Amino acid sequence: MGNPGWGWKDLLPFFEKSVNYLPPDNSLRKLEEPTPFDPALAFPSTQFPNAHAKRQIINSTTPTFPEPTSTGSAAPTSSKPTALPVTFGGGPMALSYPPFAQPFGPFMIAALTELGIKQIVSFCDGSINGVQYVASTLQQAFKLVVRSTTRTGYLRQAEELGRLDGNPQGGSLTVFTNAFVKKILFEKGTSKAIGILFNNTDSSGALNGSAVSTTLTPLYATREVIISTGSFRSPQLLMVSGVGPKAFLRRHKIPVVVDLPGVGQGMQDHVFFGPTYPVGVQTLTSLSNRTFQLQQLQNYTDNDADMIAFETLDRQLLKTIGADSLAKLPQGWPHLEYILSPGFPGNFSVLTSNPNTPEFPLGQQYATITAALVAPQSRGNISISSGDMNDFPIINPNWLTHPVDEAVAVAAFRRVRQFWSTSAIGTILDGQEIFPGPNTTTTSQILNFVRANLMTVWHASCTCSMKPRKDGGVLDSRLRVYGTKNLRVIDASSFPMLPPGHPQSTLFALAEKASELIKEDHGDC
Numbered sequence: 001m002g003n004p005g006w007g008w009k010d011l012l013p014f015f016e017k018s019v020n021y022l023p024p025d026n027s028l029r030k031l032e033e034p035t036p037f038d039p040a041l042a043f044p045s046t047q048f049p050n051a052h053a054k055r056q057i058i059n060s061t062t063p064t065f066p067e068p069t070s071t072g073s074a075a076p077t078s079s080k081p082t083a084l085p086v087t088f089g090g091g092p093m094a095l096s097y098p099p100f101a102q103p104f105g106p107f108m109i110a111a112l113t114e115l116g117i118k119q120i121v122s123f124c125d126g127s128i129n130g131v132q133y134v135a136s137t138l139q140q141a142f143k144l145v146v147r148s149t150t151r152t153g154y155l156r157q158a159e160e161l162g163r164l165d166g167n168p169q170g171g172s173l174t175v176f177t178n179a180f181v182k183k184i185l186f187e188k189g190t191s192k193a194i195g196i197l198f199n200n201t202d203s204s205g206a207l208n209g210s211a212v213s214t215t216l217t218p219l220y221a222t223r224e225v226i227i228s229t230g231s232f233r234s235p236q237l238l239m240v241s242g243v244g245p246k247a248f249l250r251r252h253k254i255p256v257v258v259d260l261p262g263v264g265q266g267m268q269d270h271v272f273f274g275p276t277y278p279v280g281v282q283t284l285t286s287l288s289n290r291t292f293q294l295q296q297l298q299n300y301t302d303n304d305a306d307m308i309a310f311e312t313l314d315r316q317l318l319k320t321i322g323a324d325s326l327a328k329l330p331q332g333w334p335h336l337e338y339i340l341s342p343g344f345p346g347n348f349s350v351l352t353s354n355p356n357t358p359e360f361p362l363g364q365q366y367a368t369i370t371a372a373l374v375a376p377q378s379r380g381n382i383s384i385s386s387g388d389m390n391d392f393p394i395i396n397p398n399w400l401t402h403p404v405d406e407a408v409a410v411a412a413f414r415r416v417r418q419f420w421s422t423s424a425i426g427t428i429l430d431g432q433e434i435f436p437g438p439n440t441t442t443t444s445q446i447l448n449f450v451r452a453n454l455m456t457v458w459h460a461s462c463t464c465s466m467k468p469r470k471d472g473g474v475l476d477s478r479l480r481v482y483g484t485k486n487l488r489v490i491d492a493s494s495f496p497m498l499p500p501g502h503p504q505s506t507l508f509a510l511a512e513k514a515s516e517l518i519k520e521d522h523g524d525c
Contacts, residue, residue, distance in 0.1 A: 092153030094139030110424030131309035
């Protein structure tokens with residue numbers, strides 16, 4: 001897409017650099033079949049030796065997975081893959097598995113493999129078609145499991161290395177909390193970024209305790225300004241600062257610094273949806289019981305969607321449903337993701353709910369396998385209602401506005417119903433489909449249901465795309481804003497296209513590569 005240096009081989013070292021990949025504790029997960037772990041398959045490159053300081057491969061045997069079988073309502077089993085006792089990576093972000101696995105998971109694996117979706121070891125090797133438990137950004141501390149975040153990873157690392165301002169040995173990083181940026185400052189009469197204007201209402205000031213003003217304060221850059229305010233706010237900040245579609249800026253009486261039509265355009269997102277069934281295994285529906293919920297809070301580690309799968313649809317099916325244009329995507333690019341949702345999401349207001357009606361009695365367990373569109377063709381946009389960052393941006397996602405997305409959504413819904421018809425899941429079914437129900441069968445009925453009940457997977461991106469300016473791009477291949485000087489955007493809005501997998505790891509890789517580009521441009525600053 002006109003971005004040299006951003007291919008898989010170029011980015012792989014940066015994926016590796018950010019992660020400390022830890023094995024699952026299968027003694028706590030209590031599964032018949034241990035969750036497999038093979039770091040040699042996950043991250044084979046050694047271009048960043050320091051990122052692999054903790055790599056200790058004890059057993060590199062690759063697990064194999066025969067077809068699972070089911071007997072009664074017990075979890076289906078297969079020959080046990082080798083779980084490797086290793087620590088792999090050494091990066092700031094811990095990546096591992098929760099100590100609790102959803103009981104519905106083994107049945108989902110068995111159902112999908114029964115219909116030809118293979119069981120894989122990892123989603124971390126660049127090929128994600130298949131089904132498996134998914135790793136999350138969390139880390140174990142003794143018997144506690146806590147989230148691994150940029151605060152606990154990157155910022156804490158900076159603190160430990162003495163890089164924060166206020167360090168007696170000369171730190172260089174100052175962090176302002178509760179600081180709200182209002183505008184990018186440009187040198188008068190030019191498009192050279194020289195700083196920002198922000199409002200800080202936190203009396204504690206920066207992390208070193210210094211005082212800050214509660215009024216609008218300019219902060220000037222010595223080298224450049226880097227915007228990382230996300231897929232919604234980054235294009236908004238550019239526009240209120242005068243960088244965006246000229247006619248649109250003038251409509252809001254914003255002085256034009258750079259006429260850049262692509263700002264805020266081309267938004268991509270994943271959406272998901274799916275039918276719900278009553279089941280005979282424990283799911284998150286149990287948490288609708290307040291007493292049980294309080295008992296479980298101490299053990300809960302946010303692993304409601306701990307199993308996922310990806311599938312590339314058959315070319316003939318794509319042609320049949322009028323979506324053959326998707327066949328032009330790179331080989332192996334999946335069209336659908338299947339996500340374990342162990343509960344009754346309904347319209348996604350709350351996964352742990354139980355309607356407690358005659359149709360949905362209290363105490364009944366429910367489960368859902370949702371389908372997500374991961375090759376979306378619909379495009380949304382971000383606009384502004386004023387020249388003030390205090391006014392929320394206008395978000396127009398435009399989900400399911402492209403006929404290909406409509407066709408694939410219906411096919412996905414029918415595919416999920418096939419999973420629920422397998423012998424593997426049949427052993428735990430406790431009744432027929434309850435949402436939307438078996439009478440929803442025609443294409444129009446299914447599409448209407450999907451439209452009324454879909455939800456974002458929270459992967460909005462591409463609103464300041466890194467691609468050629470003539471193609472609607474906002475950033476060049478070094479993440480610099482076209483037509484400006486000393487201004488970059490580094491976040492999910494920078495993506496030229498939304499990758500099919502969950503983009504968290506891609507964001508960390510993007511940031512790691514961006515840091516190298518910045519150092520190259522400024523002499524290893």
